[in-house]
Amino acid sequence: MWPLCVAASSGLVLPAASGSAPASIAASPLRVAAHPLLQAPPAVYSPSKDLAGRGAKYYDGRPPELSQSIAQALKEVGKRKICVITGASSGLGLHAVTALTSSYEGYYVIAAVRDTAKMDEAAAEMGIDAKDYKAVKLECASLASVRDFSKELKRLLRGRGLDRLVCNAAVYLPTDPKPRFTDEGYEMSFGVNHLSHFLLLQLLMPDLKKAKDARVCIVGSVTGNKNTVAGSLVKPVADVGDLEGVKAGAGSVMVDGSRSFDGAKAYKDAKARPREGGGGGGRGKAGKPERPLFTNRPGIVFNSMYPGCIAQTQLFREKRDWRGAAYPHLWRREQAIGSYVSQKEAGERLAQTIADPQAAKSGVYWSWNGDAKSIGVGNAGGAGGDLFENSFSGMVQDEANGQLCWDYSMELVKPY
Ligand code: NDP
Numbered sequence: 001m002w003p004l005c006v007a008a009s010s011g012l013v014l015p016a017a018s019g020s021a022p023a024s025i026a027a028s029p030l031r032v033a034a035h036p037l038l039q040a041p042p043a044v045y046s047p048s049k050d051l052a053g054r055g056a057k058y059y060d061g062r063p064p065e066l067s068q069s070i071a072q073a074l075k076e077v078g079k080r081k082i083c084v085i086t087g088a089s090s091g092l093g094l095h096a097v098t099a100l101t102s103s104y105e106g107y108y109v110i111a112a113v114r115d116t117a118k119m120d121e122a123a124a125e126m127g128i129d130a131k132d133y134k135a136v137k138l139e140c141a142s143l144a145s146v147r148d149f150s151k152e153l154k155r156l157l158r159g160r161g162l163d164r165l166v167c168n169a170a171v172y173l174p175t176d177p178k179p180r181f182t183d184e185g186y187e188m189s190f191g192v193n194h195l196s197h198f199l200l201l202q203l204l205m206p207d208l209k210k211a212k213d214a215r216v217c218i219v220g221s222v223t224g225n226k227n228t229v230a231g232s233l234v235k236p237v238a239d240v241g242d243l244e245g246v247k248a249g250a251g252s253v254m255v256d257g258s259r260s261f262d263g264a265k266a267y268k269d270a271k272a273r274p275r276e277g278g279g280g281g282g283r284g285k286a287g288k289p290e291r292p293l294f295t296n297r298p299g300i301v302f303n304s305m306y307p308g309c310i311a312q313t314q315l316f317r318e319k320r321d322w323r324g325a326a327y328p329h330l331w332r333r334e335q336a337i338g339s340y341v342s343q344k345e346a347g348e349r350l351a352q353t354i355a356d357p358q359a360a361k362s363g364v365y366w367s368w369n370g371d372a373k374s375i376g377v378g379n380a381g382g383a384g385g386d387l388f389e390n391s392f393s394g395m396v397q398d399e400a401n402g403q404l405c406w407d408y409s410m411e412l413v414k415p416y
Contacts, residue, residue: 057183058114059142064152073156076131080108081211082162083354084153084204086138086197087169088112089119091313092219094126095347096166096354101132103348104355110156112138112149112169140169140196142183143413150203161211162204164354167197168219170271172315174264185250186412189263193270195412202415208300213360215301217353220365221271238268243401246408305353305366306390308341358387365390 083100087093088111097109111133113119119135136152139145153162170193173180182191201216208214240246244257253261255269341349353359353366369386 057142059139059145059183061144062137063148064137070155073134074158076134077108077156080106081164082110082157082160083107083164083166084110084112084162085166085168086112086140086200088133089115089122089135091315091343092307092310092346092350093166093168094122095343096168096350097123097133097347098126098128099344099347099351100354101128103351107132107164107355109133110153111135114139114141114169138169138200140192141188143196143199144183146196146199147203150200153204154207157207159210161209161214162207163211163214165201165204165208165214165216166219166350166354167201167217168350169193169197170219170267170315172264172267174267176261176263179253179261179263179266181251187245187253187261187266189266189270190245190252190255193267195409198409199413199415202410202413213301214299215303215354215360217350218302218304219350220304220306221268236262236265236268238265238272240269240272240401240405243404243408246405246412249408249412301360301362303353303359303362303364303366305350307346307349308368310343310346311340312343352387356387361389 085093085097088097088109093111097111100107101109109132111119111123113135114137116135116137120130123130123133123135136149137145138149171188173189180188182188182195184191186195197218208216239256241256241258243255245252245255248257253259254266349366349368359366367388367390369388
């Protein structure tokens, strides 16, 4: 399971926080009470006939613009490492692009975003050089968009490897009284936070394999992690059950198969998928795709990270109750005692996971006891400090559930 603000997932074994939780999440009861993911009783929705009747699609079917400017993009990339970051147009993703392109040398970012104009504006505001990134359309509420994005990216790569993939985009919809569905009819948190990234990873696996030292990072969240205070005491608690909802596929409301919708739990479940394995590319003896375990994929580093609780991002945009108004005050107070982190600090943490030689170990769920910047974000990297390896929680390590989740997800996305 992934760590309250923990690990997202896309087909990987996600390490979870453990008893050795970082100071920032080993919260006192007071801190827990102040946490933005604390839930009011969830709005329960009993599904009716109109489950799939949403109308317009999220993806307009227009392919990404990369092909139109491929020559220029290729020129700009040069010999740099190519790093794809999903959901780079705000919050953690945006600040990670800033940190990666300003504090580390030799990275070119493909910002995989649903709104490229928004990305360009945000990048300009952050002072990100246009030569250091390219915004490319990726609508995670559409598997068709994932496929189009992947095709375009391969055109840019032209046979060279993909060096980094960061699965960061996510939605958190705790106040929705009823589920929303992706273009293919999957519940939104499941579809965006998990399934789109699962497919993306499968499609890009051959390209990752080609790179010399590829890394895949799945952004995590303590919400899906039952062995943290936040993951076990803050209701609703993540519980994927026997993954009956994943098995059922489109139209399903909750991962555990429940027909009562709970948006907060849907987010946590989507962040708490058990041992899914990296998967992709290979074929097993029976001609089926292999599910290599998180730690077993040779040549590719798979890891996850918990950035800390970043109360200022747009993730909590759906909260319109008293907690929304209280956040700025909680933020200031909590910042003083260290349980929340700024967007800048969180971005530096993610950049460190992507680029620091110290984070080049596979199968690790990275957490911090102090600032990434305090341990020297820089070209040399590896400066030691407060980065530490957190541990897997029981649910993540459940091998049987992991296999099921991988099998069911593969069945849904059919990447090959
Ligand atoms: P933000 O809402 O700021 O960032 C989420 C990003 O995902 C946005 O850029 C958003 O795009 C993008 N996104 C959402 N839906 C889609 C979609 N359908 N297609 C493509 N992109 C989409 O929140 P955070 O920065 O806080 O979240 C980033 C990650 O960090 C998430 O995985 C979250 O679970 C994790 N996290 C956050 C914590 C926190 O305290 N905030 C704590 C722990 C983990 P757009 O800009 O267009 O809205």
